[in-house]
């Protein structure tokens with residue numbers, strides 16, 4: 432870990448962490464040591480890689496996932512290409528296509544979550560120059576070590592970090608692009624992870640994330656049955672409901688022969704905006720805001736009929752007529768001798 436690239440925050444509190452080096456190489460590279468919070472929380476740096484996993488002790492599915500990938504890290508690259516070959520898809524070409532969607536510049540700051548052994552990381556690094564930054568994160572130290580081997584000699588400065596995709600150790604609004612392929616389905620809480628992705632992304636940043644999911648209309652085909660028999664993860668649904676509200680220009684597509692999905696979006700601020708005050712012409716009138724917020728208690732069918740006739744005679748929209756009538760009646764009531772006295776009219780609302 433290079434001290435000058437210590438941008439880390441506590442994955443739980445999101446407060447800045449200070450590097451306390453132990454063994455170092457040269458001036459900047461920390462081989463072992465600690466990342467320390469003001470509140471005393473600390474995270475170890477081992478073999479040049481900080482471990483910012485939170486919770487510190489994983490449980491349930493996450494613990495199992497970690498154990499699995501720690502066990503297969505050495506052989507992962509021997510088999511990873513098979514999912515593509517089975518679909519008659521060239522893996523490198525496909526992965527290049529995913530990375531291209533990020534629209535990277537040589538100076539981009541990029542985060543890859545669940546980078547595994549670095550099969551996409553190498554392609555991402557190839558798009559970046561010495562002025563860029565690449566942070567590679569995975570929950571499995573063994574997988575991360577494989578990616579470090581693969582990325583030696585690239586031009587872009589690369590930092591490796593062990594961590595949980597649901598509790599990211601990066602500051603708010605830091606990255607120009609975030610990428611993740613093949614891990615989402617086992618993160619434990621996809622919504623939380625994507626929310627974290629939005630937090631650490633600049634407004635306008637590009638996010639591309641994908642994982643296994645077969646379209647349901649293929650479940651009962653021979654194609655579907657044979658593939659599902661081998662990999663039940665294909666039955667996972669595309670996490671539409673977990674996409675954050677800040678996502679703009681969202682594109683969702685199936686890739687790799689149609690058994691993986693890719694969600695692509697630009698990070699916006701808060702909810703999308705719309706003009707709720709645009710006057711809507713016509714008999715009903717009003718605006719989206721008056722229609723949503725302006726409902727009162729309702730009237731009897733006779734009163735409604737009378738109101739409709741009166742509105743027609745007035746030439747106003749129903750919204751304008753009602754608003755005028757209610758406003759005048761309310762003012763009159765408030766100015767009367769018992770104005771503002773609400774006592775007589777309570778019905779236990």
Ligand SMILES: C[S@@+](CC[C@H](N)C(=O)[O-])C[C@H]1O[C@@H](n2cnc3c(N)ncnc32)[C@H](O)[C@@H]1O
Pocket residue numbers: 493496497500511544545546547548549550551568569570571574594595596597611612613614617618619
């Ligand atoms: C199928 S591999 C994909 C690796 C790589 N992205 C690729 O396409 O080859 C899934 C990766 O997700 C990582 N992973 C699983 N749960 C994670 C989590 N909660 N946070 C970060 N990484 C996680 C695993 O350690 C593993 O490296």
